[in-house]
Amino acid sequence: MKKRKWFINLLKEEKWLNDRLAEGYACRRVSSLGGYLFEPTDRKMVIRLDYQRQMSAEKYEEYKGTYADFGWTHLKGSRWGSVQYWQKPADGRDEIFSDAGSQIAFYQRLTHYALTTACLFFIYICVLFDGHIFTAMFDVKASYLTEGLWEMEGAMFWRAFLFETPFAMLRFLPAWIFGIAIVVSLYSYFLYVKRKKEYA
Known part of the structure; x- marks a missing residue:
């Protein structure tokens, strides 16, 4: 499968x-x-x-x-x-982080992983949208670069729209991936701090 x-x-x-x-x-x-x-x-x-x-x-x-x-x-x-x-x-010993230190270290690494992902996509967004993150995230039309696309009508519009959509997604989705990565990094950091306090 x-x-x-x-x-x-x-x-x-x-x-x-x-x-x-x-x-x-x-x-x-x-x-x-x-x-x-x-x-x-x-x-x-x-x-x-x-x-x-x-x-x-x-x-x-x-x-x-x-x-x-x-x-x-x-x-x-x-x-x-x-x-x-x-x-x-599965045999009942199914965790790879069996002690406090390894769990804390994992969430610390997870925070680093999410932040690294966010930084990479932030750079990508800055190159494409000149740093305008909210435009990249919420203005879908800004991801379509075909001149006059939104003034086209009928079959001509749909041909141009469908042709460019895959490329537009490469411009539009990274901004959302950046946002999600930021949320994941904050959540991972919260778990890191929580575990650290629990085992302090």
């Missing part, structure tokens, strides 16, 4: 993946373009997501080896600062 879905919030992505696994599937592949390949299985599986900043090849192998020792299979990720996907048969 193939599924395609895009996420900015890792917590929501992890929940969505585990909901699919609960239906009797195991995840076999995760692509960088939001593609997921699932296969039926008789075993109950669990997936956990982690975000790690860039690390050396030696540290990365050590990182993967630690989880492999506890039965986790590495589905996707790299040492260059990316989301790491881990899967294993």
Whole structure:
């Protein structure tokens, strides 16, 4: 079974993946373009997501080896600062952050991940819209650059509109991704502070 879905919030992505696994599937592949390949299985599986900043090849192998020792299979990720996907048969020891320190560190990394995403899309917006974020987010027409498009009528309008819409989405959607990433970073930071207070 193939599924395609895009996420900015890792917590929501992890929940969505585990909901699919609960239906009797195991995840076999995760692509960088939001593609997921699932296969039926008789075993109950669990997936956990982690975000790690860039690390050396030696540290990365050590990182993967630690989880492999506890039965986790590495589905996707790299040492260059990316989301790491881990899967294993459910056995009651299904958390990869088992102590206070690791949970706090995870939410700190998650905040960094969301802020990095927001910064990248902010730069993209500044280049396209000269820094006018609200125009990028709420003025859909500003994303359509065909001269005279909104004065066209009939079939000519629809041909031009449908042709440019995919390109307009590349201009319009990044502004919303930026906004969502900011919200996710604030939420992650809230969880980071909350966990830190709980275990202080």
